[in-house]
Amino acid sequence: xxxxxxxxxxxxxxxxxxxxxxxxxxFFLPRMIEGNPVSLIVSQMSKGMTDSxxxxxxxxxxxxxxxxxxxxxxxxxxYIKKLFxxxxxxxxxxxxxxxTDILASAVPWTIGLQLPAILVGWILGNLLxxxxxxxxxxxxxxxxxxxxxxNSIPFFxxxxxxxxxxxxxxxxxxxxxxxxFQMVPSLSLDFIGSVIRHHxxxxxxxxxxxxxxxxxxxxxxxxxELNADYVLYAKLLGIRDAKIARYVFxxxxxxxxxxxxxxxxxxxxxxxxxxxxxxxxGLGTWMFTxxxxxxxxxxxxxxxxxAVTVLLANFTIDMIYGLIDPRIKAAxxxxx
Amino acid sequence: MKNSFAILLKSPKFMIGAxxxxxxxxxxxxxxxxxxxxxxxxxxxxxxxxxxxxxxxSDNFGRDLFLELMYxxxxxxxxxxxxxxFATIIGLIMGLASGYIGGMIDNILTAVTNIFIVIxxxxxxxxxxVSINSRSSLVTAIxxxxxxxxxxxxxxxxxxxxxxxxxxxxxxxxxxxxxPKIILFEILPYIASYVVMAFVLQxxxxxxxxxxxxxxxxxxxxxISLGIIMNWALVFEAPVAGAWWAFIPAALSIALITFSLYxxxxxxxxxxxxxxxx
Numbered sequence: 001x002x003x004x005x006x007x008x009x010x011x012x013x014x015x016x017x018x019x020x021x022x023x024x025x026x027f028f029l030p031r032m033i034e035g036n037p038v039s040l041i042v043s044q045m046s047k048g049m050t051d052s053x054x055x056x057x058x059x060x061x062x063x064x065x066x067x068x069x070x071x072x073x074x075x076x077x078x079y080i081k082k083l084f085x086x087x088x089x090x091x092x093x094x095x096x097x098x099x100t101d102i103l104a105s106a107v108p109w110t111i112g113l114q115l116p117a118i119l120v121g122w123i124l125g126n127l128l129x130x131x132x133x134x135x136x137x138x139x140x141x142x143x144x145x146x147x148x149x150x151n152s153i154p155f156f157x158x159x160x161x162x163x164x165x166x167x168x169x170x171x172x173x174x175x176x177x178x179x180x181f182q183m184v185p186s187l188s189l190d191f192i193g194s195v196i197r198h199h200x201x202x203x204x205x206x207x208x209x210x211x212x213x214x215x216x217x218x219x220x221x222x223x224x225e226l227n228a229d230y231v232l233y234a235k236l237l238g239i240r241d242a243k244i245a246r247y248v249f250x251x252x253x254x255x256x257x258x259x260x261x262x263x264x265x266x267x268x269x270x271x272x273x274x275x276x277x278x279x280x281x282g283l284g285t286w287m288f289t290x291x292x293x294x295x296x297x298x299x300x301x302x303x304x305x306x307a308v309t310v311l312l313a314n315f316t317i318d319m320i321y322g323l324i325d326p327r328i329k330a331a332x333x334x335x336x
Numbered sequence: 337m338k339n340s341f342a343i344l345l346k347s348p349k350f351m352i353g354a355x356x357x358x359x360x361x362x363x364x365x366x367x368x369x370x371x372x373x374x375x376x377x378x379x380x381x382x383x384x385x386x387x388x389x390x391x392x393x394s395d396n397f398g399r400d401l402f403l404e405l406m407y408x409x410x411x412x413x414x415x416x417x418x419x420x421x422f423a424t425i426i427g428l429i430m431g432l433a434s435g436y437i438g439g440m441i442d443n444i445l446t447a448v449t450n451i452f453i454v455i456x457x458x459x460x461x462x463x464x465x466v467s468i469n470s471r472s473s474l475v476t477a478i479x480x481x482x483x484x485x486x487x488x489x490x491x492x493x494x495x496x497x498x499x500x501x502x503x504x505x506x507x508x509x510x511x512x513x514x515x516p517k518i519i520l521f522e523i524l525p526y527i528a529s530y531v532v533m534a535f536v537l538q539x540x541x542x543x544x545x546x547x548x549x550x551x552x553x554x555x556x557x558x559x560i561s562l563g564i565i566m567n568w569a570l571v572f573e574a575p576v577a578g579a580w581w582a583f584i585p586a587a588l589s590i591a592l593i594t595f596s597l598y599x600x601x602x603x604x605x606x607x608x609x610x611x612x613x614x
Contacts, residue, residue, distance in 0.1 A: 014447070014450065014451075015454075016448075017451065018450075018451045018454055021451055021455065022455045022459075023462060025455070025463060026459075026463065029460075029463040029464055029466070030463060030466055030467050030498070031467075032467045032468075033466075033467050033469065065519075072349045088565050148595065148598055148599065148602065149591070149595050151598070152540075152591055152592075152594040152595035152597075152598050153587075153590075153591040153594075153595075154544050154547060154548070154590060154594070156548070156551060156566075156593070157547075157549075157587040157588075157590055160566070160575070160583050160584075161584060161587055164575060164583075164584060165576055167575075168575060168576075168578060175576065176574070187351060190505050233492050266456065269456060269458065269459065272548075272552070273548055273551050273552070276551065276552070276570070277570065278401075287462075287552070288552060291462075291466065291552055291553050291554060292553055296466075299462070299463075299466055300463075303459045303462055303463055306456060306458075306459050307455055307456060307459050310454060310455070310456050311454055311455075314454045
């Protein structure tokens with residue numbers, strides 16, 4: 001087996017271990033709750049219902065869905081077996097919808113919101129950070145504190161401030177949702193326009209924070225590289241400044257690219273609360289509803305999905321780095 | 337250590353952050369001593385706008401929002417500090433043990449750390465919070481603390497491994513000092529500044545985590561925190577009612593606290609890490 005395959009197998013083993021632990025946490029933690037979540041949810045659902053047969057039927061269906069009638073170890077095995085068939089159970093709150101169907105309807109909204117925001121924020125932030133580090137002086141003195149302040153504002157705080165300013169006070173954008181609620185999703189111009197108008201504010205609130213964070217990181221990396229020995233050496237050799245700047249920023253970019261890959265991986269769970277503020281029809285809003293309704297299968301489904309995407313992203317990054325990073329390559333060589 | 341504290345006082349970034357933080361702390365500690373009313377008492381109509389009596393108006397239950405804000409900031413800072421202490425101590429112990437002792441223990445601890453680095457801590461935080469029925473602010477703080485130690489552990493381990501083979505540590509080893517003594521006197525002083533910085537960052541992220549988890553409705557019970565104020569505002573649709581005072585001040589307070597902590601951290605970073613000094 002060559003060095004890279006060995007690296008691959010080793011990493012794969014650790015990621016599988018982590019996946020098992022993530023799944024176990026996801027299964028056991030909600031089942032630690034004192035009392036029976038099913039009877040709680042049924043008593044809430046059946047408020048006002050008089051037909052005891054119906055209530056009993058709902059209760060028994062939920063008991064079966066949650067599998068509480070079996071011993072815990074057995075339940076875990078069934079849970080894993082169902083996972084392999086892509087079955088995350090039935091939602092309590094939106095009975096009889098399948099959790100996977102709800103997630104499938106939510107994820108496109110979340111990705112549609114996050115992916116463009118992360119990319120735009122990343123590009124602008126890195127440009128600003130690099131310029132701040134290179135130009136120094138007044139430019140740096142303004143950009144840095146502003147970026148730091150914006151970065152200290154949590155996503156959702158900025159979101160709620162923008163909601164108030166631009167949606168409520170100025171009325172430029174709609175208050176909530178992913179599109180006008182009286183519309184039927186279709187590919188008509190009206191509908192697309194509505195989607196874009198609803199998209200703008202949550203998008204901007206994520207972009208601004210991303211710019212702040214990226215600018216800070218890029219500035220720091222650039223200053224670090226600008227003070228590195230090779231820069232001084234290149235200057236002494238009389239190499240043109242523009243050329244040195246290219247080297248510096250190419251080196252400073254590396255960690256930023258890893259950061260981009262990671263934020264794309266954490267995208268699915270990255271803006272839960274921003275979505276809640278705007279009642280955007282993504283994962284966050286569903287999770288908020290699920291938590292308020294004690295809809296355990298849906299909560300578990302959301303957290304599992306987030307964990308799995310993050311694991312996949314990390315694994316992919318590790319694999320690519322194994323191929324391109326000279327240091328990891330060197331370590332692989334040594335093993336041979 | 338005394339010397340580095342004197343340098344810190346000369347860093348404008350650190351000072352701005354520290355003064356801002358201390359001013360806020362003083363305000364939220366002193367004001368409740370002057371206005372001794374119960375922050376949960378309903379004294380006005382719902383969503384009354386700010387006036388001379390109610391500086392920040394009232395919330396959906398007609399409670400004094402300024403007073404709530406004072407208690408909210410207090411709780412948030414307390415939760416952040418406790419979470420920071422827990423995360424830093426766990427990270428420090430894991431990192432020191434794994435970096436200094438090495439061998440099998442290092443392998444196990446590093447594996448555990450790596451596993452918890454890739455599982456998003458927010459997910460574990462949500463799952464634990466969902467499964468615990470009654471959460472006090474202390475319990476919330478501890479949960480946040482035990483889900484956010486892995487980065488500190490990894491960084492401390494890296495620094496410790498680089499210190500392990502330094503001459504002064506070797507001499508201490510040859511002189512027969514015990515392992516705890518070497519860690520305490522030969523290693524810890526060298527990473528102390530780093531640990532303080534990590535603690536400040538952990539505190540900031542603890543405050544943010546509390547706010548996020550409370551916004552989801554999974555925060556502590558029977559108390560007021562900045563996240564809880566925001567959650568009430570959202571659940572009772574303060575934005576739709578146009579009641580900006582129900583969420584903007586709390587939102588800005590969160591931003592201001594984290595900003596002051598980040599400023600302190602950046603100031604320290606520039607001093608203890610001469611390479612980035614611009």
